[in-house]
Amino acid sequence: xxxxxxxxxxxxxxxxxxxxxxxxxxxxxxxxxxxxxxxxxxxxxxxxxxxxxxxxxxxxxxxxxxxxxxxxxxxxxxxxxxxxxxxxxxxxxxxxxxxxxxxxxxxxxxxxxxxxxxxxxxxxxxxxxxxxxxxxxxxxxxxxxxxxxxxxxxxxxxxxxxxxxxxxxxxxxxxxxxxxxxxxxxxxxxxxxxxxxxxxxxxxxxxxxxxxxxxxxxxxxxxxxxxxxxxxxxxxxxxxxxxxxxxxxxxxxxxxxxxxxx
Amino acid sequence: xxxxxxxxxxxxxxxxxxxxxxxxxxxxxxxxxxxxxxxxxxxxxxxxxxxxxxxxxxxxxxxxxxxxxxxxxxxxxxxxxxxxxxxxxxxxxxxxxxxxxxxxxxxxxxxxxxxxxxxxxxxxxxxxxxxxxxxxxxxxxxxxxxxxxxxxxxxxxxxxxxxxxxxxxxxxxxxxxxxxxxxxxxxxxxxxxxxxxxxxxxxxxxxxxxxxxxxxxxxxxxxxxxxxxxxxxxxxxxxxxxxxxxxxxxxxxxxxxxxxxx
DNA sequence: CCATCTTTGTGCACACGTTCACAAAGGCAT
DNA sequence: ATGCCTTTGTGAACGTGTGCACAAAGATGG
Numbered sequence: 001x002x003x004x005x006x007x008x009x010x011x012x013x014x015x016x017x018x019x020x021x022x023x024x025x026x027x028x029x030x031x032x033x034x035x036x037x038x039x040x041x042x043x044x045x046x047x048x049x050x051x052x053x054x055x056x057x058x059x060x061x062x063x064x065x066x067x068x069x070x071x072x073x074x075x076x077x078x079x080x081x082x083x084x085x086x087x088x089x090x091x092x093x094x095x096x097x098x099x100x101x102x103x104x105x106x107x108x109x110x111x112x113x114x115x116x117x118x119x120x121x122x123x124x125x126x127x128x129x130x131x132x133x134x135x136x137x138x139x140x141x142x143x144x145x146x147x148x149x150x151x152x153x154x155x156x157x158x159x160x161x162x163x164x165x166x167x168x169x170x171x172x173x174x175x176x177x178x179x180x181x182x183x184x185x186x187x188x189x190x191x192x193x194x195x196x197x198x199x200x201x202x203x204x205x206x207x208x209x210x211x212x213x214x215x216x217x218x219x220x221x222x223x224x225x226x227x228x229x230x231x232x233x234x235x236x237x238x239x240x241x242x243x244x245x246x247x248x249x250x251x252x253x254x255x256x257x258x259x260x261x262x
Numbered sequence: 263x264x265x266x267x268x269x270x271x272x273x274x275x276x277x278x279x280x281x282x283x284x285x286x287x288x289x290x291x292x293x294x295x296x297x298x299x300x301x302x303x304x305x306x307x308x309x310x311x312x313x314x315x316x317x318x319x320x321x322x323x324x325x326x327x328x329x330x331x332x333x334x335x336x337x338x339x340x341x342x343x344x345x346x347x348x349x350x351x352x353x354x355x356x357x358x359x360x361x362x363x364x365x366x367x368x369x370x371x372x373x374x375x376x377x378x379x380x381x382x383x384x385x386x387x388x389x390x391x392x393x394x395x396x397x398x399x400x401x402x403x404x405x406x407x408x409x410x411x412x413x414x415x416x417x418x419x420x421x422x423x424x425x426x427x428x429x430x431x432x433x434x435x436x437x438x439x440x441x442x443x444x445x446x447x448x449x450x451x452x453x454x455x456x457x458x459x460x461x462x463x464x465x466x467x468x469x470x471x472x473x474x475x476x477x478x479x480x481x482x483x484x485x486x487x488x489x490x491x492x493x494x495x496x497x498x499x500x501x502x503x504x505x506x507x508x509x510x511x512x513x514x515x516x517x518x519x520x521x522x523x524x
Numbered sequence: 525c526c527a528t529c530t531t532t533g534t535g536c537a538c539a540c541g542t543t544c545a546c547a548a549a550g551g552c553a554t
Numbered sequence: 555a556t557g558c559c560t561t562t563g564t565g566a567a568c569g570t571g572t573g574c575a576c577a578a579a580g581a582t583g584g
Contacts, residue, residue, distance in 0.1 A: 017571075022472055024475070045531085054572075059534085063534070067532085067533070072529075072580050074530095089474040089477060089478030092478075103372040107365040107368070107369035110365045113467040190314035200473060203287075205287065205378065207464060211445075211446060212444075213283050213349070213351055279540075307561085316542075318542080318543055319542065321561090331562050332561085332562080333561050335560080
């Protein structure tokens with residue numbers, strides 16, 4: 001009913017910028033690799049290179065967490081691993097349920113990255129009765145009917161949706177009603193959720209389309225005949241006069257001017 | 263001072279903001295759904311609701327493409343579908359290769375979202391010889407040895423990496439050398455690529471960690487925050503005299519951690 | 525103890541993205 | 555036609571993110 005507003009003032013004086021939060025896992029991964037090689041300290045320059053970011057950005061990011069570095073030396077790897085882990089909430093265990101055990105859901109269940117940090121697959125749930133009891137990644141699939149019970153008994157607050165698009169909103173509603181407050185959505189649909197529930201979306205199709213846009217730009221726009229122009233000709237413009245802000249109109253196609261890429 | 267840095271504004275060129283490009287697929291999906299229901303026109307308000315964004319943002323996004331709406335009426339659905347498709351480069355066919363046919367790679371190959379819009383799985387590639395020839399999603403897996411040939415013969419410019427982290431950079435280098443200029447990376451590693459190559463990353467672990475951060479924050483708001491109830495004891499504070507281990511200098515790139523399971 | 529060198533932490537300026545608010549544009553009824 | 559009503563397109567204000575550049579902080583060596 002209500003449009004899901006993820007809007008949230010948040011970010012008080014103590015709040016960490018969202019962009020920084022999104023990079024913390026990146027730093028953590030690089031630091032973990034250093035830790036496994038028993039590297040005691042690391043400079044912002046080195047760590048930034050490993051994480052693929054600017055060193056100034058990294059230092060500013062860390063400044064939001066506190067002053068954990070030592071000037072002239074760098075950062076203590078173990079200490080920083082702990083601080084970031086704590087900030088991200090990875091020092092506790094997060095039970096997770098995966099709903100929709102198709103190709104993708106099964107792949108997610110088998111993905112080692114889940115268990116590696118604080119996340120534990122508490123249950124696999126699918127609507128297909130023939131799947132019930134069948135083990136996937138060593139965990140027996142349970143039926144959707146028991147969704148609410150599973151959530152409550154395991155204290156699950158993070159749910160992963162890997163169902164077809166048509167079922168996603170319904171599953172989402174049930175998850176939220178049962179107490180889930182964070183959702184990772186793999187279904188190609190926009191989910192509406194009440195305030196206080198976080199949704200993150202992973203959409204393969206969208207990522208590819210973004211790449212295609214840049215790819216097209218790189219290829220230069222003049223030669224359209226490179227591939228197969230299999231799509232229908234341009235649809236009829238709206239009934240009224242088509243107005244263009246661009247004066248260089250030379251026809252239905254070829255109006256995107258070439259722009260120097262980088 | 264007086265460095266006279268020649269930073270040309272250039273923002274007024276025909277470049278579409280990156281944030282807008284990232285939303286175009288979202289609009290396109292909503293429009294396609296409307297098209298299938300034979301809805302002739304749609305207002306910015308309605309479409310924005312369907313796409314889960316602000317209507318002002320949507321109108322501004324569309325304004326970068328041109329004036330395709332009709333005041334007092336809205337947007338012609340079919341026309342807009344075509345315009346966005348063209349802008350995203352979806353009016354042509356994009357052959358894609360998937361490298362690394364494990365759990366995730368197989369799931370990606372089976373994912374219907376690929377074929378739905380302009381993207382065609384041209385080949386599946388895996389390093390395991392026992393996989394070679396085995397059909398996945400109706401396509402026989404080919405061996406990594408033939409990677410370069412496959413890329414060139416099919417004119418592939420978009421590659422999907424679903425290998426373990428340890429192999430990702432090597433695969434990436436070969437893809438780029440063979441002519442791929444856009445990469446969608448599912449391996450939990452930072453890829454380095456030359457200029458002109460686009461990389462987009464999809465990382466399940468990172469998404470979960472971001473959710474965990476917000477989840478922890480929500481839990482802390484209720485219970486007086488502070489949250490010192492965690493498990494592991496804090497690591498030692500930054501040690502004073504830490505001497506740099508100089509012998510382990512491995513150059514600018516300290517990669518190849520190889521910490522991913524299958 | 526002092527000089528020097530390295531590296532952090534951050535003020536500042538700029539670029540990018542979002543939202544508001546409203547004039548202009550067009551349809552529609554009379 | 556004319557006037558009203560709806561909705562777009564966009565200028566401007568505001569907020570967020572990024573990168574430079576440098577002073578402060580601490581280590582290191584004499």
